[in-house]
Amino acid sequence: MPSRRLFGVLCGLLALLPVQLAAQDMDGIRAEHANSSNRAFAVSSPVRTGPTALAFQVADGQCAGNRSYNDCANGRERSEIVDRAPVSTDTEQWYAFSVFIPSSTRPIDPANTILAQWQDTRGSGEITLGFALYREGLELTQDDPRTRQTDDMNPPRPMVMEIVVPPSRLYDQWQDIRVQAVWSAGPAGLINVWINDRLVHSHRGPNLNRDVAPSFKFGVYRSGLGRIGRPVPTQLVVFDHIRRGATEADVLIR
DSSP states (O other): OHHHHHHHHHHTTOOOOOGGGGGGGEESOOEEEOSOSOOOEEESSSOSSSSOEEEEEEOTTOOOBOSSOBSGGGTOEEEEEEEOSOOOTTSEEEEEEEEEBOTTOOOOTTSEEEEEEEEOTTTTOOEEEEEEEETTEEEEEEOOTTOOOSOTTSOOOOSEEEEEEOGGGTBTSEEEEEEEEEOOSSTTOEEEEEETTEEEEEEESOOOSSSOOOEEEEEEEEEOGGGSOSSOOOEEEEEEEEEEESSGGGTOOO
């Protein structure tokens, strides 16, 4: 099975490469590891395109903090990359990434496992759009632009919460995700999401509560860990073909 090949590679300790050395896996992304000492590393299997993909792994107790936020003190653990390239509001953006979840990586409900998010990193930290792993499958959420998060331990309920890939179609196979977005606090706002070329979500109108575009983040981000007992299972997820561009053609797999 693909997951066995993956863990065979990991057990053989394939290169713990700095993310800059795996630049072929990303395009249009100004990558920076987010608030963690857990770094993404390159694997040669499974891959979606090219010779390598990026793996993210988080084990129990692997938390970290920085001067502004302490994951360890707030029930969080992560291995995550944030795109620091500037993004303008009211301008069309396209994103794409492929994600592979081995069957050995299991959900940790009622805690959260967020795999990708567009987050207000310069304000409240609320998630404008996100994908998370739960027992019911891969869940898509979209924030309600009429609300504003004031407590990151108790965020307001999203406007949209829907399972877009059930467990039967989720594990040990690549999920190709493509997002068209116009981030806007006004009527020009737009979000379209395709998974494996199937349109799974569409929204027109405001998608922000202020005129600041969200930052794209991806990897493994766990929160709400105080809701479950210890130890928390190790989770590993692989990403490939991570793209951001001005047009759909910029992000398509060829």
